[in-house]
Amino acid sequence: MAIVIDGKAVAASLRETVSADVAEIVARHGRPPGLAVVLVGNDPASEVYVGNKMTQCRKVGISSFEHRLSPDIDQNDLILLIDALNQNPLIDGILVQLPLPSELDAGLILDRINPAKDVDGFHPVNVGRLSTGTGGLIPCTPLGCITLLDGLFSDYRGLNAVVIGKSNVVGKPLALLLLDRECTVTVTHIATRNLAEITRHADILVAAAGAVGLVRGNWVKPGAVVIDVGITRVVGDDGKTRLLGDCASDEMDHARAVTPVPGGVGPMTIACLLSNTVRAARSILET
Numbered sequence: 281m282a283i284v285i286d287g288k289a290v291a292a293s294l295r296e297t298v299s300a301d302v303a304e305i306v307a308r309h310g311r312p313p314g315l316a317v318v319l320v321g322n323d324p325a326s327e328v329y330v331g332n333k334m335t336q337c338r339k340v341g342i343s344s345f346e347h348r349l350s351p352d353i354d355q356n357d358l359i360l361l362i363d364a365l366n367q368n369p370l371i372d373g374i375l376v377q378l379p380l381p382s383e384l385d386a387g388l389i390l391d392r393i394n395p396a397k398d399v400d401g402f403h404p405v406n407v408g409r410l411s412t413g414t415g416g417l418i419p420c421t422p423l424g425c426i427t428l429l430d431g432l433f434s435d436y437r438g439l440n441a442v443v444i445g446k447s448n449v450v451g452k453p454l455a456l457l458l459l460d461r462e463c464t465v466t467v468t469h470i471a472t473r474n475l476a477e478i479t480r481h482a483d484i485l486v487a488a489a490g491a492v493g494l495v496r497g498n499w500v501k502p503g504a505v506v507i508d509v510g511i512t513r514v515v516g517d518d519g520k521t522r523l524l525g526d527c528a529s530d531e532m533d534h535a536r537a538v539t540p541v542p543g544g545v546g547p548m549t550i551a552c553l554l555s556n557t558v559r560a561a562r563s564i565l566e567t
C-alpha cells in the first residue's frame with residue numbers, strides 16, 4: 281500500500297515553526313509580521329480562501345489587514361492602494377487574491393507589489409530569482425509541494441520528475457524547484473502527446489492540471505511518489521460538493537507515496553503563505 285502523505289500534519293508542524301518565528305520577531309523588533317490581503321469583488325470561492333488566510337494568520341500571531349474592494353474599483357485606485365501598502369512599515373506581505381475581475385490588468389497590479397513583500401512569489405523579480413536559483417519568495421503551492429517531497433527525499437539527484445501542467449502558479453515554479461534539486465524534469469501540458477508514456481518513467485509525478493482522475497494507476501511507475509495538486513469542486517447526486525484531484529486515487533496502491541485530495545497539498549499552500557510572510561518580515565526588518 282502507498283503511504284498517504286498527511287499534508288494537514290505537515291502543515292500543522294510548519295505553522296508551529298511559524299508561531300515560534302513570529303514570537304521571536306516580536307521579541308526582537310517589537311511588532312509581529314503583517315500581511316495585507318486584498319480582495320476585489322465578491323467571488324464566493326475567493327471569499328472563503330481569504331477568510332481562511334486571515335484566520336490562519338491570527339492563529340500564528342501574524343497581523344492581517346483585509347482590504348475588501350468593490351468589483352468595479354478603478355484600476356488606478358487599486359494601484360494607489362498597492363503603493364500605500366508598499367510604503368506601510370507595518371506590512372511585510374501583500375497578497376492580491378486572484379482571479380481579479382477581467383476589467384483589471386492583473387499583471388500590471390501584481391507587478392506593482394514591492395518584490396520584497398510579494399508573498400505569493402508572482403512578481404517577475406521573484407520569478408527571475410527562482411529561475412536563476414538566487415533566492416526570492418517562492419509561490420506557495422509549489423513551495424508546499426516541495427516541502428512535502430523534501431520530507432521523503434534527501435537526495436533527488438538524477439531522479440525523473442514529471443510535472444503535468446505548466447502554469448505560472450504551480451507547474452513552472454515547481455519544475456524549477458525540482459530542477460534545482462537536480463532531478464531530470466519533464467514539464468507536460470494539454471498539448472503533450474502520449475502523456476501516459478512519459479509519466480510511466482517518473483520517480484516523482486506531480487499532477488497540476490485540474491482534470492479529475494486524469495492520472496490512472498497504469499500511468500504510474502511502481503514505487504513512484506505522486507503529488508496531486510488538482511482540486512476540482514464536483515457536486516454529487518446527493519447535492520453535496522466534493523473536492524476531487526487529478527489522480528484516480530483508488531488506483532495508486534503500487535506507488536511509494538501519494539498525497540490525498542483534500543488534505544494533501546491544499547493545507548500546505550496556506551501554511552507556506554504564513555512562512556513566506558515571516559521570511560519577508562525578516563528580510564525587511566533585518567536588512
Ligand code: NAD
Pocket residue numbers: 421444445446447448449450451468469470471472475488489490491494509510511512545546547549
Ligand atoms: P491552470 O488552468 O492555470 O493550468 C493547468 C495546466 O494543466 C495547463 O498548463 C494545461 O496545459 C494543463 N492541462 C490541463 N488539462 C490537461 C490534460 N488533460 N492533460 C495534460 N495537461 C493538462 O491551473 P493551475 O492554476 O496551475 O491549477 C492546476 C490545478 O491545481 C487546479 O485543479 C487548481 O485548482 C489546483 N490548485 C491547487 C492548489 C492547492 O492549494 N492545492 C493551488 C493552486 C492550484
